């Protein structure tokens with residue numbers, strides 16, 4: 001890839017896997033949480049650094065705050081690009097800004113073709129903003145996962161965060177930043193999910209095991225749930241929607257978590273070869289498995305049973321997310337359905353591979369991908385259905 005980018009609930013024992021989802025209306029919503037084990041939060045982001053509560057509770061507080069902010073700001077703040085800091089070009093110039101957005105679109109097309117195709121149905125303004133957010137997320141992930149990852153230190157992430165503050169204050173460093181600066185000046189996008197994604201990358205630098213689902217949930221929020229929270233203010237909620245803002249944000253969070261859990265299940269072998277195990281250690285132990293079994297990479301009945309539970313949990317998060325998609329603005333629904341249906345099918349593919357995610361990479365073939373697009377389009381035609389007030393599901 002281009003060098004430009006590079007520089008830069010847990011449940012009770014008899015019910016081992018459960019999630020309790022929520023959707024409410026008019027600010028009266030409540031949320032129930034699974035009980036999860038304690039974890040050290042000393043260096044986590046202050047917004048969610050409270051060890052006495054579960055990750056779900058703390059993340060849900062961020063959701064509520066984001067929903068309140070979007071209601072408050074509606075059309076964004078009056079920030080304008082500030083040129084105190086020298087840049088290579090004048091990005092307040094319409095042509096340069098437009099070139100910056102085009103470049104974001106190219107990066108998006110190069111990395112995520114199907115998703116790029118999905119954005120084509122969105123209004124031009126929204127599509128550009130989503131591209132800018134996409135590129136920032138991709139660059140952030142590249143810091144810890146790209147070819148220069150071995151040189152990345154917590155200090156480098158601190159600098160990336162400082163640069164993020166500059167972007168939000170209208171002081172972009174380069175054209176990708178300029179596109180994001182412009183986006184956050186136009187849409188009620190808050191900095192918190194961006195900071196939290198950087199926090200997820202910090203976690204990746206220092207942690208390679210997750211004791212329980214509570215810890216894993218927090219990681220998934222940081223690196224993926226945040227994407228949902230960044231995207232909703234741009235995608236917009238349908239004017240016909242009667243669902244509460246927080247319930248839509250909650251669904252967006254669930255989609256990010258579902259995607260990341262799916263990523264983790266698909267990449268078990270690949271991650272283990274990098275010394276990483278993103279599976280809850282307590283659930284592995286309950287299934288009679290350990291890290292050794294993962295490094296050995298043999299598909300056994302114990303492994304199959306364990307995987308069935310993990311897949312089931314990921315599907316529950318997808319179900320949770322599905323309830324929110326129809327509440328989005330009509331033009332935003334198609335790309336979200338497309339990405340949801342495609343990602344969800346990776347889980348089917350893991351099953352079709354007889355749970356061999358050690359040496360076989362689960363993927364969705366071209367035909368299935370193509371068939372998903374009209375299926376997504378059909379679903380996108382369905383408008384707001386009103387999220388039920390509270391949904392509680394246990395497996």
Ligand SMILES: CC(C)=CCC/C(C)=C/CC/C(C)=C/CC/C(C)=C/[C@@H]1[C@@H](COP(=O)(O)OP(=O)(O)O)[C@]1(C)CC/C=C(\C)CC/C=C(\C)CCC=C(C)C
Nearest residue numbers: 133134137138141224227228231251252256259324335339
């Ligand atoms: C109401 C409702 C359901 C609204 C929809 C909200 C919405 C658009 C949610 C998007 C969820 C989403 C696409 C999350 C991304 C999850 C993800 C895959 C995160 C990856 C993290 C790190 O993973 P890892 O390193 O293990 O994996 P790789 O091997 O590196 O792949 C990420 C890579 C973090 C970076 C995330 C991105 C680059 C994706 C950013 C995407 C967008 C901004 C666009 C989202 C919009 C649509 C239409 C899907």
Ligand SMILES: [Mn+2]
Nearest residue numbers: 141142144145
């Ligand atoms: Mn990555």
